[in-house]
Amino acid sequence: MWRDVPEALWDDWTWQQQNRITRLDQLEALIDLTEGEREAFIQSQGQFRVSITPYYAALMDPQDPRCPIRQQAVPQAGELEVFDFELRDPLAEEDHMPAPGITHRYPDRVLFYVIHHCPVYCRHCTRKRKVSDPTTAASRLQIEAGLDYIARTPTIKDVLLSGGDPLSLSDERLDDILGRLLAVDHVELVRIGTRNPVTLPQRVTPALAEVLRRHRPLYVHTHFNHPTECTPEAALALERLADAGCVLGNQMVLLKGVNDDAEAVLELNRWLLRHRCRPYYIFQCDMAEGITHFRTPLARGVEIIDRLRGWASGMAVPHFVIDLPGGGGKVSLLPQYRVATDGPWVTFRNFEGRLFQFHDVAP
Ligand code: SF4
CATH class of the missing domain: 3.20.20.70 (Aldolase class I)
Known part of the structure; x- marks a missing residue:
């Protein structure tokens, strides 16, 4: 679609902004949309806009709907599903x-x-x-x-x-x-x-x-x-x-x-x-x-x-x-490296799964 665009224009961010893909016909000219994507595009209008820069669109795989760029930029059927646990403002901002x-x-x-x-x-x-x-x-x-x-x-x-x-x-x-x-x-x-x-x-x-x-x-x-x-x-x-x-x-x-x-x-x-x-x-x-x-x-x-x-x-x-819902803040989750404790001796597993003992000190 953009084969004839001069390099200087392609590298111009204002050109990229002005030529974003926002319509279904533009997207259809670029990739083989699945029925699910087409339907999701139509249904998501009015809820959350579609906009894709030519640069980002050019990274999409035209044939493969599982393409990671495509999934992030093109509406998917899952977007239309509503669950009762979902929140409009999940972080209570x-x-x-x-x-x-x-x-x-x-x-x-x-x-x-x-x-x-x-x-x-x-x-x-x-x-x-x-x-x-x-x-x-x-x-x-x-x-x-x-x-x-x-x-x-x-x-x-x-x-x-x-x-x-x-x-x-x-x-x-x-x-x-x-x-x-x-x-x-x-x-x-x-x-x-x-x-x-x-x-x-x-x-x-x-x-x-x-x-x-x-x-x-x-x-x-x-x-x-x-x-x-x-x-x-x-x-x-x-x-x-x-x-x-x-x-x-x-x-x-x-x-x-x-x-x-x-x-x-x-x-x-x-x-x-x-x-x-x-x-x-x-x-x-x-x-x-x-x-x-x-x-x-x-x-x-x-x-x-x-x-x-x-x-x-x-x-x-x-x-x-x-990021906990309701504004609870962030908590981090870690793999369990500490596998056993025996008095002061603590057993850890390392990245290879091998076990090592560490002598802890009293509080
Ligand atoms: S994730 Fe960030 S860049 Fe993407 S639409 Fe939301 S605010 Fe914009």
Whole structure:
């Protein structure tokens, strides 16, 4: 479809944004849709928009509906199934909002919702209730009110810019928000949660990198989920972010049929480390509406951690966490390494399954 697009245009993030796939006929021209995908596309209209950048769409397998990119970007039949345990706002973000767009759940941290747009709307998004919905757009007034709340709340040390995708803001807007946040005496660091390096890596231009370089300390949380997303373009985006002084960490979401495979996770994490991005979390998929078909049993995540530990550098082993529903916060799940206790002697199994004894000391 884009064979004749000049390279300069392809590499232009605004062109990528303007040429996103949003309609069924565009998608049908690109891939062999299954009946289930076609039906899900039609039925999901009005609930959660479809939008896929040409760059991300070009990574899809046109024939295979199990393609990991395709499953993340093209509506699936499971999206339409409703279960009574699912929650519209699984992390109770709206219940902890002292100011519009600010979720303040932990004493020292806030989540700051600055935009409702993303280049690609991930079918597993936990914030489907508002992301992509223009009625949730963060107006200038709302952002001012959020900045004001942060400035007059001295317990806040750490601000996570989120949305939507904060890198969908213009360079000027980001520069302004970051500058004002880090000018607040009690704000010690700012984090940006973004999937642009994955779905629109062209967004990380030298000009954006210059903006980010001005604001420190800045942590960038990326959201790579599968080795297919590890392209030269994504590598360049990470390189520019790291060279600009951003501390990079990846938050993967465990998705059934996409990345519930230890070998794929290992390959992804090794690639991330090579590009100065530390695998930070593997998230259990939340109890959000319309994403239950992506969920794996908890044991699967634990098995993946067990497979990584010992077989790869500890830096390639993230925390496997559940963000508890209702705003309970994160808890991490670990494989059981402690197998027996006999007085002060504790028996552990190592990554190869061999047993070792450790002499503990009295409390
Ligand atoms: S980039 Fe993040 S906020 Fe946007 S649709 Fe994907 S998961 Fe949701």
